[in-house]
Amino acid sequence: MAERSFAKEVEKLRLGAGEEFAGEGILAITKALLQCGVGYVGGYQGAPISHLMDVLADAQDILGELGVHFEASASEATATAMLAASVHYPIRGAATFKSTVGTNVASDALANLASGGVTGGALIIVGEDYGEGSSIMQERSHAFAMKSQVWLLDPRPNLPSIVKAVEDGFELSEASNTPVMLQVRIRCCHVHGHFIAKDNKRPPMSVADALEAPRRDTGRIVLPPASFLHEKEKVQKRWPAAVDFIKSRKINEFFGSDHGSVGIVMQGGMYNAVIRALQRLGLADTYGVTDVPLYVLNAVYPLVDDEFLSFCEGKDAVLVVEEGQPNYIEQAFAAMLHKAGRGTKLVGKEHLPMAGEYTGQVMLDGIGSFLRAEAPHLLPGEVRAPNKSGEGVDTADLINVVPGRPPGFCIGCPERPIFAATKLVEQELGKHHIASDIGCHLFSIMPPFELGATTMGYGLGPASASAFNSPDAKRRSISFVGDGGFWHNGLTSSIGNAVFNKNDGVIVIVDNFYSAATGGQDILSSRAGNKTKSTKHPITEAVKGMGVKWLRHIDRTYDVGKMQATLREALTTDEKGPKVIVASSECMLNRQRREKPLVDKAIKGGERIVKPKFGVDEDICTGDHACMRLSGCPSLSVKSLDDPLRDDPVAHIDQNCVGCGNCGEVADAAVLCPSFYRADVVHNPSRWDRFLESARRSTIGILQRRRESRRLTFADA
């Protein structure tokens, strides 16, 4: 079950011509795909397009009615390889994934697809995870577009532009026999707005039709001599065809005055932020109307030389707003101007940062700096000569006032006890080299665990420990991989590799029943039934099938003692070959999403429900916080006591506790302290519960009164 259900929203996908669609960017993309007569869609989830995959999964009935095939691909490479269906057949297909990491994974298939070219439109919707909210390395998808010669669209972040980009993308792909990437940043995915819908179109040729009449053409298969001809075709046919299409269909847009001494060129995705900066500089109105000449690249690759050169005509200076590095667009424009012998001054990264997200403030500073330098006469007096000194920024330096808040495991996360156990084992056996992987479990690198030295890619944790396999070694490496990474490619890249190379290390497969970090999507080993997918395939079976001999399965990760003992055994056994521990417990977020509505309903219906909660007895807690050093649970916090003899704050469990029991288990396994208690909160208590409660209360009352009566008391003076 995914993080968000779009079951209600997907009904909007049925809107017909002339009706107004209102909603989120990702839904608009899906609607646009259906309006374009797409024949098949698929992809792999990851921020910021996880929800696009969830929308498609929730829309399967609607897709099915139109004869559109949906695939939840095993990886981005799988998703891109699926687009092979558009090579020989005039069927439109779309794949979506997270960039740039997904594009890295997909690049084998992407390069092959781009070489042979396509007949039906092939659209790759890449969710660009760049900037301050990103979880990955900061790179650009642009490089992939250039190296594989696929076209890159980067639409203005509003619904009509996004929908148009999907339509343009398919047509561009067909006009140039080239796959097209449609880049959407996080704000573009989640922007809300309106557009006028068109009717959905059944694909003129479905995948079922294609299977009835198979086609092949060796000229489209990547093998010499065809592959050498592809290279020629790319340069002589497909590239010029793409430039012609972009130009004749006016994919790129011009705004502002035709006459002006300066202008701004930008990636389409930067448009909203540029307009906001111009508004703040007094140069655009509330509706975004401006006199400043703007050239908006909804297609960022390939570039159209004469469009750019004509934009520069009569201008003294032009600013390129291009997020990230290298500044490919700026370099290409500089070369165009130089070759054309033009004198227009081209600037970009002089005024805007070379790296990092172009946020509102960055854009304001950069465009302000450009205009102050090149066209100060455009700026209102208060911008040119502000009353404030400096840039006019007066927010406090937050680094000095806000404590750091590193991301960590959720309350009740079943992965927390795995790392608590690892820490306890390291206390016994010493420090080990630990290789981490992509997924929630990577939070182990953060306090309080501080375990893990590298992360090399999805499913590659054990692979990234493969060099540490020496006959001279006295200590084994430990590596982690999640169930998401395991099925993405870890089964072969990590487990198969370890078996084949006789790796002696310890591999922990963190199995939480979902691809949790990407939003809780189902995978092969998910335990729940799924209407359209085949689940319940145990990881242990796959691992055994790969040839692993030493395999342990822990089916309740909260058992810290057992986890610790198993890790100890894996690290010390004489048995050769990889030691694989599958540690399974359900993702607590998903479990709560599943159980909470049922429990709330049962409580409302008067049913007796017992909810376990944990607490700390503040009379016993010494305030040494040892429990926290092995937990990091957000619900385990500190509390100051109103007691002059206790100056250290004691441990405290807040009301968000879900009763996973981790803190008690850890306290026990670490022989930490007896101050943790469990209290069962009984909703809709039975008569027996009430009787027990009153019996307990009166017994405790008697004992309390007895103790009170024996206390030494002082008479009032």
Ligand SMILES: O=C(O)C(=O)Cc1c[nH]c2ccccc12
């Ligand atoms: O969803 C995210 O934010 C991820 O980083 C997960 C992810 C999805 N596909 C990938 C390919 C390579 C590395 C990470 C991911």
